[in-house]
Amino acid sequence: MRVTKGAKIATGTALLALGVAACGGGGGSSSGGGDNPRAATGTVYIRGCEPQTGFVPGNINETCGGTINEFVYSRLVKYNSDTAAPELDQAESIETTDNKVWTIKLKPGLKWTDGTPVTAKNYVDAWNYTAYSPNAQLGSFWFGDIVGFDKVNTADPDGPDGPKEAPKPETDKLEGLEVVDDLTFKVTLSAPVAVFRTKLGYTTFAALPEAFFKDPKGFAQKPVTNGPFKFVQWDHNSQIIVEANPDYPGPEKPKVKKIVYKMYKDDNAAYADLVSNNLDFTELIPPSALAGDKWKTDLGDRAIDGQQGVIQTVTFPLYDKEFGGNADFRKAVSYAIDRKTITDKIFNKGRVPINGWVSPIVEGFKDGACGDLCTYNPAKAKEYLAKAKAEGYTPPAEFPIWSNADGTHKEWIEATVNSINQAFGPDAGVKFVHKDMPTFAELRDTITQHKIKGAFRTGWQMDYPHIENFLNPLYKTGASSNDGLYSNKDLDKKLHEADTATDPAQANALYQEAEAMLQQDMPAIPLWSYGLQAGTSKWVTGVKVTPFGVLDPLSIAIKEA
Amino acid sequence: MGRYAIRRLLQLVPVVLGTTFIINYMVWQLPGDPFAGRCGQRPCPDSYVAAMRDQFGLDQPLLVQYWNFLKNLLTGNLGVNFNGVSVASELGDAWPITIRLALMAVLFEAVIGIGAGVLSGLKRGGFIDNVVTISTLFLLSLPIFVTGYLLQWLLGVQLGVITPTVTDEATVPELIVPALVLASLNMAFTARLTRTSIVENLRADYVRTAVAKGLSNRRVVAIHLLRNSLIPVLTFLGTEVGSLMSGAIITEGIFNIHGIGGLLWRAILDQDYTVVVPVATLLVLVYLLANLLVDLLYGVLDPRIRYE
Numbered sequence: 001m002r003v004t005k006g007a008k009i010a011t012g013t014a015l016l017a018l019g020v021a022a023c024g025g026g027g028g029s030s031s032g033g034g035d036n037p038r039a040a041t042g043t044v045y046i047r048g049c050e051p052q053t054g055f056v057p058g059n060i061n062e063t064c065g066g067t068i069n070e071f072v073y074s075r076l077v078k079y080n081s082d083t084a085a086p087e088l089d090q091a092e093s094i095e096t097t098d099n100k101v102w103t104i105k106l107k108p109g110l111k112w113t114d115g116t117p118v119t120a121k122n123y124v125d126a127w128n129y130t131a132y133s134p135n136a137q138l139g140s141f142w143f144g145d146i147v148g149f150d151k152v153n154t155a156d157p158d159g160p161d162g163p164k165e166a167p168k169p170e171t172d173k174l175e176g177l178e179v180v181d182d183l184t185f186k187v188t189l190s191a192p193v194a195v196f197r198t199k200l201g202y203t204t205f206a207a208l209p210e211a212f213f214k215d216p217k218g219f220a221q222k223p224v225t226n227g228p229f230k231f232v233q234w235d236h237n238s239q240i241i242v243e244a245n246p247d248y249p250g251p252e253k254p255k256v257k258k259i260v261y262k263m264y265k266d267d268n269a270a271y272a273d274l275v276s277n278n279l280d281f282t283e284l285i286p287p288s289a290l291a292g293d294k295w296k297t298d299l300g301d302r303a304i305d306g307q308q309g310v311i312q313t314v315t316f317p318l319y320d321k322e323f324g325g326n327a328d329f330r331k332a333v334s335y336a337i338d339r340k341t342i343t344d345k346i347f348n349k350g351r352v353p354i355n356g357w358v359s360p361i362v363e364g365f366k367d368g369a370c371g372d373l374c375t376y377n378p379a380k381a382k383e384y385l386a387k388a389k390a391e392g393y394t395p396p397a398e399f400p401i402w403s404n405a406d407g408t409h410k411e412w413i414e415a416t417v418n419s420i421n422q423a424f425g426p427d428a429g430v431k432f433v434h435k436d437m438p439t440f441a442e443l444r445d446t447i448t449q450h451k452i453k454g455a456f457r458t459g460w461q462m463d464y465p466h467i468e469n470f471l472n473p474l475y476k477t478g479a480s481s482n483d484g485l486y487s488n489k490d491l492d493k494k495l496h497e498a499d500t501a502t503d504p505a506q507a508n509a510l511y512q513e514a515e516a517m518l519q520q521d522m523p524a525i526p527l528w529s530y531g532l533q534a535g536t537s538k539w540v541t542g543v544k545v546t547p548f549g550v551l552d553p554l555s556i557a558i559k560e561a
Numbered sequence: 562m563g564r565y566a567i568r569r570l571l572q573l574v575p576v577v578l579g580t581t582f583i584i585n586y587m588v589w590q591l592p593g594d595p596f597a598g599r600c601g602q603r604p605c606p607d608s609y610v611a612a613m614r615d616q617f618g619l620d621q622p623l624l625v626q627y628w629n630f631l632k633n634l635l636t637g638n639l640g641v642n643f644n645g646v647s648v649a650s651e652l653g654d655a656w657p658i659t660i661r662l663a664l665m666a667v668l669f670e671a672v673i674g675i676g677a678g679v680l681s682g683l684k685r686g687g688f689i690d691n692v693v694t695i696s697t698l699f700l701l702s703l704p705i706f707v708t709g710y711l712l713q714w715l716l717g718v719q720l721g722v723i724t725p726t727v728t729d730e731a732t733v734p735e736l737i738v739p740a741l742v743l744a745s746l747n748m749a750f751t752a753r754l755t756r757t758s759i760v761e762n763l764r765a766d767y768v769r770t771a772v773a774k775g776l777s778n779r780r781v782v783a784i785h786l787l788r789n790s791l792i793p794v795l796t797f798l799g800t801e802v803g804s805l806m807s808g809a810i811i812t813e814g815i816f817n818i819h820g821i822g823g824l825l826w827r828a829i830l831d832q833d834y835t836v837v838v839p840v841a842t843l844l845v846l847v848y849l850l851a852n853l854l855v856d857l858l859y860g861v862l863d864p865r866i867r868y869e
Contacts, residue, residue: 052599052643052831053645054645061599061600062599135608136606136608136609137606138606138609140606140608141603155607166607235654236651237819238654238729264817265814265823265826266814266817269713269815269816270817272713272714272717272725272726273725273726273817276718276724276725448604480604481604
């Protein structure tokens with residue numbers, strides 16, 4: 001899960017700007033056709049934002065940094081921009097017989113931008129560095145599956161708030177990583193993980209060159225990389241420049257010479273630049289332009305409409321007697337939400353109602369995991385509410401759904417609570433309301449401390465395109481993002497079975513069974529999946545957007561003449 | 562006057578100390594852990610949180626933190642922000658742009674506002690007066706973001722006269738439209754304030770005396786009338802400099818200008834107090850100095866005002 005902050009800054013003004021935007025219909029390019037100003041320099045300009053951390057893949061967990069890092073680092077596996085399927089990238093082969101011991105062989109002749117070869121040792125060193133807890137890397141937990149993780153990564157006995165410090169780990173090398181030769185290394189997991197191959201495409205699993213270990217801090221600002229583009233320059237808060245890497249070995253080469261990652265504070269500003277062809281790509285079309293599909297008239301064939309692996313859910317604090325409800329109450333709420341009308345009216349069909357807990361674009365997705373529970377049905381909602389009460393649950397008179405005021409959630413949550421209240425009727429004895437906490441940080445703080453009084457909005461942006469990523473981190477007992485403290489032994493067992501299955505097809509089937517089991521308790525209510533709205537300037541062509549909602553840097557090309 | 566200026570400057574010290582302490586205290590009191598929201602829906606690794614808290618001294622008591630802040634401020638070491646970027650260099654990049662923008666805006670306010678105010682005040686009820694009254698009414702009723710988006714859309718997207726956003730260099734020609742937008746509201750205030758002041762003073766005894774002495778019309782207006790009428794306007798413009806520097810968030814957002822407003826806005830959202838506190842401190846200083854300058858200018862404009 002990556003933090004997405006881009007959209008929220010602009011929204012306050014964006015909605016107000018609607019009035020202005022609405023009278024702009026039919027606006028189009030201003031400068032006349034003819035010469036393409038991009039052709040001379042081979043440079044394209046895309047919307048960006050300031051990364052929170054530097055260019056160290058193991059220490060990145062937000063989109064601003066994640067996007068630009070995708071451009072400069074190649075990993076063992078990459079995801080196909082069209083199908084989201086994992087494909088070998090730097091790896092020549094990734095083999096296993098039991099999903100537990102993985103032998104990874106690199107392609108020969110791969111190079112870093114400083115000329116040194118990419119070796120198995122680079123991968124092993126990088127992973128050891130990230131996992132070692134005194135290095136305090138954000139991505140450390142990704143290596144939790146590997147044998148010996150608890151010896152390199154020690155937990156603080158009383159959490160970061162307590163006075164005690166985390167004990168120093170016994171060693172700084174993961175026992176489960178072994179360099180076989182220059183191009184081969186072996187990974188031993190503590191238990192079989194069916195999706196390990198797919199996971200290897202995530203940012204954190206990139207390698208780091210020797211240069212990194214000499215000066216980690218300096219490297220983060222000026223990295224040596226192995227991807228299709230190489231780092232040139234970073235002007236904080238204004239731009240990052242990368243240029244095509246001449247040594248890039250992939251079959252598809254970069255088609256532009258330079259990409260300027262231009263930082264915008266306001267999506268509207270980026271959009272204005274896009275419409276007037278000063279900016280070549282943005283994946284954040286502001287709400288003012290989405291209203292009434294104005295962006296499609298503005299951009300014409302320059303508009304890109306797609307899907308991305310992000311879903312929206314509402315989660316209940318199952319540890320709280322008052323607001324946790326019981327299963328039938330949560331089912332009643334799910335029946336009471338008119339997903340279709342809300343996505344049509346509030347999001348202009350920019351989001352699609354989902355019928356399960358998994359994004360429709362990932363491997364292993366199966367339609368209808370939610371049964372009819374995710375279909376609007378006021379009669380059933382009332383019926384289940386009565387059932388919930390008969391089972392002894394008395395809902396509080398006022399039931400809040402929480403969100404963060406610095407995001408763009410007010411509108412849809414208000415629509416959702418209206419839908420619930422209408423379906424339940426005036427004498428339901430419970431009234432849903434929307435409540436805000438000022439910031440995302442405060443909301444997350446309250447949730448992770450398990451002090452929240454009410455249901456809360458949750459969104460999940462996939463780390464890698466697989467059904468597993470939507471289940472294990474969210475619904476397994478004690479999982480890192482199991483915010484509602486949901487626990488179901490049968491589900492845990494099923495998930496474990498799926499994790500350890502050696503046949504991928506069988507693993508997927510087991511994950512699907514596990515997903516369907518969520519029907520019993522409805523720990524979280526699925527709402528909709530995010531669409532993707534992007535646009536390009538008239539100077540570029542061939543632009544593809546990945547399932548992660550960012551530009552595929554190899555696809556963008558400058559139009560001839 | 563010199564002694565007065567020194568006394569005022571000395572008064573700045575406790576004010577700056579007090580305000581920075583309050584700012585530090587308030588930032589500290591903000592609910593939510595600055596590192597809780599940084600990992601999205603996953604809690605951040607404990608080792609990361611502990612390391613960050615240690616690096617920024619968040620585990621120290623408030624007074625110790627404040628002492629460290631003062632020490633660093635006086636030695637000119639602003640440290641790094643939560644993203645590991647030098648705060649001094651961030652300020653160094655953003656500050657000149659904001660100053661340029663604010664000064665240009667104040668210049669527009671002063672020249673256009675005072676000009677329009679004087680013209681309409683002298684010919685009260687005339688054609689120009691009506692034009693100014695109506696156009697200022699129009700400007701006053703438009704919020705800045707409407708003016709901003711409107712001009713950006715009209716001049717940038719439709720007509721292509723300007724680029725919709727400002728480049729990183731933010732040169733003076735590029736900043737003309739943003740500065741006009743920023744100045745629009747207060748230009749109208751300035752015009753109306755000047756007009757009222759002029760109309761009032763036109764009936765004053767000293768103007769009648771000056772006219773009776775047989776002074777030329779130009780001299781009466783420029784030397785006697787204007788100097789006296791500008792005092793309230795100057796007060797207004799002086800405080801403007803401060804508020805323009807901190808209040809340009811909307812304009813900077815619309816035109817993507819990388820100035821102080823945006824820096825502060827982002828830092829507040831991220832709860833990055835390593836940036837918030839120095840910026841707020843700088844703004845306090847700007848306000849205080851601008852006020853001092855205005856007070857000193859009173860004496861220049863009106864000889865009756867003397868400072869001991």
